Amino acid sequence: MPQHETFYVIRRPAENAGAAIVTVSHEIPANGEELGAFGDPGAAIDFAQQEVRRLIARGLAAEYVDPPDDLVGAG
Secondary structure (H helix, E strand, O other): OOOOOOEEEEEEEOOOOOEEEEEEEOOOOOOOEEEEEEOOHHHHHHHHHHHHHHHHHOOOEEEEOOOOHHHHOOO
16 A cells, blocks of 8 residues: 555535534545544544544534445455
């Protein structure tokens, strides 16, 4: 895996008003908010999952969505 890759943890609005989807991506979509940037996909996924737990603890509806397999590699 190239060292220069950046894995962004992003939050996007879900279809349900007031809910959020948190995931990892190489790009930040127009409707996305960057929550963090990492050089390691594992660290990005761990952070994303922690962020969902924080949002839920604050009473917000949030869901972690796994990134595509080709984003973080197989295995």
